[in-house]
Amino acid sequence: xxxxxxxxxxxxxxxxxxxxxxxxxxxxxxxxxxxxxxxxxxxxxxxxxxxxxxxxxxxxxxxxxxxxxxxxxxxxxxxxx
Numbered sequence: 001x002x003x004x005x006x007x008x009x010x011x012x013x014x015x016x017x018x019x020x021x022x023x024x025x026x027x028x029x030x031x032x033x034x035x036x037x038x039x040x041x042x043x044x045x046x047x048x049x050x051x052x053x054x055x056x057x058x059x060x061x062x063x064x065x066x067x068x069x070x071x072x073x074x075x076x077x078x079x080x081x
Contacts, residue, residue, distance in 0.1 A: 037062075050074040053077065056071055057072040058070070
């Protein structure tokens with residue numbers, strides 16, 4: 001096993017805990033961040049945080065983990081997608 005792939009047995013009696021490197025290896029952590037956050041949508045805020053048309057709200061998501069600036073916005077026309 002390379003630390004990034006897992007075999008999951010359908011029989012729960014054969015369950016096991018991942019090896020410790022999964023929890024402390026920087027490479028595994030970086031790959032998990034990319035595979036989880038880099039390929040999927042994440043909830044960062046609610047529409048109530050930008051109630052006024054034209055309002056913006058900077059977002060810090062997972063400070064120190066994701067280095068992408070995010071901003072939640074409501075357009076000036078208050079249009080719904």
